[in-house]
Amino acid sequence: MAVNTQFTAVRALSIFVEVDLTTGLTYWSATGKTKRGGMAEPILKRERVRDYLLELIETHPPGAPIPAERVLCRQLSVSRPTLRSAVDELVNTGLLIRQHGRGTFVAPAKITQELVSADRAMTVPQAGGAWTSRVLEHARIPAGARVGRRLRVSPAAEITYIARLRLVDGAPMAIEYLHVPVAVAPGLTVQDMESGNFYDRLADHGVHVSDAVQSIEPTVTNDAESALLGVPVFAPALLFERLTNDTTGRPVEYVHSLYRGDRYRIVSKLSLAPSAPAPGARTGHHPGIPPGDLSSGQVRSATTGDVQ
Amino acid sequence: MAVNTQFTAVRALSIFVEVDLTTGLTYWSATGKTKRGGMAEPILKRERVRDYLLELIETHPPGAPIPAERVLCRQLSVSRPTLRSAVDELVNTGLLIRQHGRGTFVAPAKITQELVSADRAMTVPQAGGAWTSRVLEHARIPAGARVGRRLRVSPAAEITYIARLRLVDGAPMAIEYLHVPVAVAPGLTVQDMESGNFYDRLADHGVHVSDAVQSIEPTVTNDAESALLGVPVFAPALLFERLTNDTTGRPVEYVHSLYRGDRYRIVSKLSLAPSAPAPGARTGHHPGIPPGDLSSGQVRSATTGDVQ
DNA sequence: GTCCGAAGATGGCATAGACCAATGTGGCAG
DNA sequence: CTGCCACATTGGTCTATGCCATCTTCGGAC
Secondary structure: OOHHHHHHHHHHOOOOOEEOOOOOOEEOOOOOOOOOOOOOOEEOHHHHHHHHHHHHHHHOOOOOEEOOHHHHHHHHOOOHHHHHHHHHHHHHOOOEEEEOOOEEEEOOOOHHHHHHHOOOOOOOOOOOOOEEEEEEEEEEEEOHHHHHHHHOOOOOOEEEEEEEEEEEOOEEEEEEEEEEEOOOOOOOOHHHHHOOOHHHHHHHOOOOEEEEEEEEEEEEOOHHHHHHHOOOOOOEEEEEEEEEEEOOOOEEEEEEEEEEOOOEEEEEEEEOOOOOOOOOOOOOEOOOOOOOOOOOOOOEEEEEEEEO | OOHHHHHHHHHHOOOOOEEOOOOOOEEOOOOOOOOOOOOOOEEOHHHHHHHHHHHHHHHOOOOOEEOOHHHHHHHHOOOHHHHHHHHHHHHHOOOEEEEOOOEEEEOOHHHHHHHHHHHHHHHOOOOOOOEEEEEEEEEEEEOHHHHHHHHOOOOOOEEEEEEEEEEEOOEEEEEEEEEEEOOOOOOOOHHHHHOOOHHHHHHHOOOOEEEEEEEEEEEEOOHHHHHHHOOOOOOEEEEEEEEEEEOOOOEEEEEEEEEEOOOEEEEEEEEOOOOOOOOOOOOOEOOOOOOOOOOOOOOEEEEEEEEO
């Protein structure tokens, strides 16, 4: 084993951990003495490896190859199945791309970063107001048919539910309905859900969000929604629906939100240049660009929500 | 090994397969003689096991336990990691539920049944219908104030304008208004703009599209739009506005389109894994996820338009 | 009878190793 | 120089095995 490489790898991870040499499992150790029963949540090697791979991804340009699996195994002192399970996760979330016989590469999602300084031709200067939130109601209730189906739990399963009014510079912008199964994070309090960085609270409970599927469609507001948002009845609005999964693929959050259409819009920067033939066959088309309009290449996009 | 059980298991699978005894890999064999090179796609054990588990699920009532992992391994003559990877797949799709120390159970039926279709609907954009278009009107007219400003030409500058009705399987889906300055491609005809792959026609005239900025907002249809789209008046709709630049950075196309809201929606697959700290200033937020909600990392997304 | 603890069963994580399949490379024959 | 083939590299799949964490069960102590 190359000692130098090994040292570098370990330093890049977290070195101040306690390793159970008989099992290979690693535990956080806040106190001096660790008892098996009093041990905190074990640090899974898979997650340690995944975090290291994330650093690799950050420090490599898109499209660049990362070291071969067997090399990474030696560097990180883990077995190949363990390393592969970590890579699997990043491949599933689209950050890495595997090619049989060639290697593993950082996904070409560069546009996301190009956007930050993109031309604001169509966008207003946008000083990005201050987002706050006001809790409308919260409760622990049965999931019900619709939400239960989405979250893949029994309709009778208890979920933590919270409705929030999201404001920008004090003006109502959206209504947000958040649903989290109690089973996912038993210790999760309503206070946790009220906080801004809700996903960090989830992480505190050992739930690490990984990916989500979100759909957007237009709608109009009803009486109650109009009153909350301060818009006329039947005013145009955007309806968001999002199902979030954690790293184990389990649905952990279902969000249903309504954004006022007069002050919120979606802005995308698109790259239309002929690009790679796309390893994974995608049948879809980019919103607003019907299939066939752009015969060559794929549309890559970076999208933001924009307050007016 | 329990021979009886083993027999049952194999019978439940497919017994007429050819097994490579040196590797354990199994291949379909249509011809009598199988050569390595001529072998069809290998049958993955994982998939065989998964299919067997699916039969188990069908023959067991919801909530019933299935045999323990180690038992299934012996019955199916596979290793435990292989068996587990198959179970993983079914757990992720919601057909099975694992409980540490208790066992693995068939998920409550109704949820899973609906889930499968719901999951498909949320993730896999089904093979969309056939897109066609019908020209509503076309002309060469002065740009006017609004369009001229977008395309960065004089309001008096002449532009080629065309309005099209976009249909999916013959049903109206969107109205599209296309504007191209005559100066950009003097030889461009209205026929060129009628064609499907309009960007290829532009390329023929030496104009290569590079990128675009597109905004999306909700609106409602007016009388004329409702008549064209075949929806009620004041029906929710998505308003797209797109400004396309060529490789020299010059605006070459301004598109303004209206998609009916009842059959068209935007579906995004989001990656929430902690990623790069974003070198540039991060002013934007992903639509539907207010800033601060996801403190660590960036959202990467793949977005498609979805016809319902 | 009730309570508690040990034992067994079960899922969860990880290892080391083997072989297959796809890809790229370099040398050799023409 | 071109074309072909062997070889090295890399990801893909599977095996056999070990130990830990959690839950259930059952028997003994009280």
